[in-house]
Amino acid sequence: MELSVEKIINQKFENIFNQLGFNVKFAVVKTSDRPDLSDFQCNGALALTRELKKNPREIATQIVAELEKDCDIEKISIDGPGFINLTLKSDFITSIINKMSEDKRFGVPTEKESKTVVLDFGGPNVAKTMHVGHLRSGVIGESVQRIERFMGNNVISDVHLGDWGTPMGMIIAEIIDQGVDAFSLDVHGITEIYKTATTKCKEDEAAKEKARIVTAKLQDGDAEYRKIWEYIRKVSVDDVRKNYEALDVNFNLWWGESDAHEASSEIVKLAEKKGLSEIDDEANIIRLEESNKPKPPVILVKRDGGFGYQMTDIATILLRTRDLKANKIVYFTDQRQEFHFEQVFEASEKLGIAENVEMKHIGFGTVNGSDGKPFKTRDGGVMSLGSLIELSKEKVRESMPKASEEYSQAYIDNLVNEVAIAAIKFQDLKNNIASGYVFEVDDFAKFEGKTGPYIQYAIARINSILRKANEGELSFGKVIITNAEERELTLKLLQLYATIHRAYDEFEPSILSDYTYNLAQSFSSFYNASQIMGEENKEIASSRLTLAKLTRDVMVLLLDLLGIKSPEIMLKA
Numbered sequence: 001m002e003l004s005v006e007k008i009i010n011q012k013f014e015n016i017f018n019q020l021g022f023n024v025k026f027a028v029v030k031t032s033d034r035p036d037l038s039d040f041q042c043n044g045a046l047a048l049t050r051e052l053k054k055n056p057r058e059i060a061t062q063i064v065a066e067l068e069k070d071c072d073i074e075k076i077s078i079d080g081p082g083f084i085n086l087t088l089k090s091d092f093i094t095s096i097i098n099k100m101s102e103d104k105r106f107g108v109p110t111e112k113e114s115k116t117v118v119l120d121f122g123g124p125n126v127a128k129t130m131h132v133g134h135l136r137s138g139v140i141g142e143s144v145q146r147i148e149r150f151m152g153n154n155v156i157s158d159v160h161l162g163d164w165g166t167p168m169g170m171i172i173a174e175i176i177d178q179g180v181d182a183f184s185l186d187v188h189g190i191t192e193i194y195k196t197a198t199t200k201c202k203e204d205e206a207a208k209e210k211a212r213i214v215t216a217k218l219q220d221g222d223a224e225y226r227k228i229w230e231y232i233r234k235v236s237v238d239d240v241r242k243n244y245e246a247l248d249v250n251f252n253l254w255w256g257e258s259d260a261h262e263a264s265s266e267i268v269k270l271a272e273k274k275g276l277s278e279i280d281d282e283a284n285i286i287r288l289e290e291s292n293k294p295k296p297p298v299i300l301v302k303r304d305g306g307f308g309y310q311m312t313d314i315a316t317i318l319l320r321t322r323d324l325k326a327n328k329i330v331y332f333t334d335q336r337q338e339f340h341f342e343q344v345f346e347a348s349e350k351l352g353i354a355e356n357v358e359m360k361h362i363g364f365g366t367v368n369g370s371d372g373k374p375f376k377t378r379d380g381g382v383m384s385l386g387s388l389i390e391l392s393k394e395k396v397r398e399s400m401p402k403a404s405e406e407y408s409q410a411y412i413d414n415l416v417n418e419v420a421i422a423a424i425k426f427q428d429l430k431n432n433i434a435s436g437y438v439f440e441v442d443d444f445a446k447f448e449g450k451t452g453p454y455i456q457y458a459i460a461r462i463n464s465i466l467r468k469a470n471e472g473e474l475s476f477g478k479v480i481i482t483n484a485e486e487r488e489l490t491l492k493l494l495q496l497y498a499t500i501h502r503a504y505d506e507f508e509p510s511i512l513s514d515y516t517y518n519l520a521q522s523f524s525s526f527y528n529a530s531q532i533m534g535e536e537n538k539e540i541a542s543s544r545l546t547l548a549k550l551t552r553d554v555m556v557l558l559l560d561l562l563g564i565k566s567p568e569i570m571l572k573a
Contacts, residue, residue: 003100003107004497005093006030009040009086016066022048022059029086031495038077038085039491045082056082090481097479097490101550106557108497110152117153118320119145121332122244122251125162126236127171127194129187130243130385132439133334133374136364138249139428141332142563143509144362145250150561151504156324159240161256163233164312169215170197172228173207176214182228187239190232212304219261219306233258243385247421248563255316263315264307267351268300276350283308288346298347313344318353328358330507335363335434362507365436367428372438392420395445396453401573415567419453420445422564426452429562430513447572450517452564455555458520460570462552465532469545472533476549477542485522485529489547492522496554500561509562516558523551 006029013027026044033041045060052059060082067076067084072092077085100107121141124130141157148155171190174197175182185193201208218225237254244250268284271277276286282303288295299308320326331341341361348354366374374382383391396419403409423445430450431437447453481487495515503511532548535541556566 001103001107002109003096005494006498016063020062038087040086042084060084093490094479101546106496108500115153115327116325117148117155117328118324118326119157119330120160122159124240126233127190129191131382132367132388134385135367136428137332139425142249144507146561147504157251158253158255159251163256164258166215168229169218170201170211172225173211173214183231187235246389257312260312260315263318264311267315270351286347298343310344314347317348321354321357326357331361338363364433368436368438392424396420399573401571418565418567422452422456425564429509432510455516455520456567457570459552459555459566462548463568465548474545475542476546479546480543482540485526489522489526492519512558512561516555
């Protein structure tokens with residue numbers, strides 16, 4: 001079932017524009033900027049001015065004359081230079097909201113044609129403890145994959161680990177130099193080895209050359225080096241899994257750069273066969289088209305024989321299109337990777353390995369501290385992701401009651417975890433992806449304001465209302481509108497279709513976050529003005545109960561699309 005108020009009204013305008021001979025591409029409405037004056041507005045008359053060479057108010061008058069015949073519209077006005085404002089009849093609004101309340105998808109159908117969408121997010125490097133900088137890719141990617149699945153697409157999410165290349169050779173060489181038992185190291189020990197190796201290779205050419213040789217042998221299949229690498233990879237991946245599981249971030253595939261090693265050799269042969277590659281300064285390259293700005297070539301094979309930086313991503317695209325049958329591939333990384341993906345996409349298109357495949361890079365801003373710089377611990381180090389999760393739990397636990405006969409310690413601990421993760425995720429997802437943001441340690445876990453716990457609390461509050469209604473044997477009824485707050489809440493609920501589609505089309509979870517918060521506020525205004533259990537008129541009480549349940553169900557869906565759980569009951573100390 002498709003229930004879009006905007007589509008219904010747009011169709012009304014299209015019919016009128018066709019009837020009047022106007023260009024229908026301007027027959028578009030949007031939610032009114034002034035909800036106190038109207039429900040929707042159309043700016044099409046202004047857009048038609050140049051094309052029709054008429055005064056916009058004259059054009060608007062012609063459109064309004066036809067709209068006035070529509071029995072679903074309560075009021076129409078022409079304001080300013082030619083804005084058309086319209087207010088819908090309450091009966092028309094409730095006829096749609098009642099259908100929405102009866103539909104398990106709330107009037108948002110799946111796509112008519114399902115696509116296979118590969119999402120590349122997470123991207124942590126093996127041998128490094130995950131830090132706060134890894135938060136955004138995982139949290140954003142998880143939300144987008146939930147939105148894509150809700151819309152009916154076949155989603156394959158891949159963490160794409162950085163597990164191949166010179167850093168691996170550096171670590172193995174340093175382990176051998178130090179005489180360390182590689183198989184006794186935990187993730188912190190491996191991280192320290194990596195830090196030491198990185199410093200040494202920057203300062204010592206001999207160490208750098210040794211690391212290069214070890215890397216080459218590792219990639220050629222040296223048994224001893226492979227055994228050490230496999231152990232390092234396993235320990236690192238176990239730590240990565242632990243962090244992502246804590247955040248409820250999930251992947252279908254745990255591929256790494258190493259999985260594209262053989263495909264990289266295929267790319268080299270394909271580029272040669274198509275006449276795209278050439279040797280320049282002993283490196284095998286593909287030159288890219290230069291138009292408005294210079295573009296360095298893509299290096300397939302470096303002069304030392306190793307594969308170039310872009311090669312892994314190009315080879316992985318081959319695997320995703322050939323083996324996974326991807327129709328669309330979307331990457332979520334730091335904005336600084338934008339040019340890298342421009343090169344990767346162009347080279348892939350030249351090679352013909354991504355025909356009819358949409359490739360997109362979504363670049364995000366950084367997580368910053370109060371000083372506007374990347375978020376760090378009190379001692380100045382980069383905060384680990386695990387420490388951030390624990391910090392959030394500590395903040396939430398401060399507002400929770402102690403265990404009791406009614407609520408066990410296990411129950412409290414689980415609730416603390418769900419609220420803490422909601423606080424972290426909503427703090428991130430309420431911000432536009434492209435923007436960096438300040439992580440507010442003191443505010444993000446509060447139960448008021450634009451926070452995850454506030455939304456969870458709003459849902460739990462409605463759960464309480466529904467339980468009391470059930471105990472009082474109040475049944476659900478058809479929605480009717482009897483006051484302004486009911487009307488506002490109903491119209492807000494009817495924005496669900498457009499909101500989810502915008503978030504889906506733009507790969508932008510913040511659209512859902514913003515809508516969820518505004519919906520919670522609309523419900524609060526509605527509940528303060530509209531009694532449910534205390535309402536004497538049972539028809540009105542039943543109507544309001546239906547609105548309450550629908551609001552709860554929609555907010556639970558929205559939080560789920562954001563990757564956030566909705567506790568049945570919220571507790572406060």
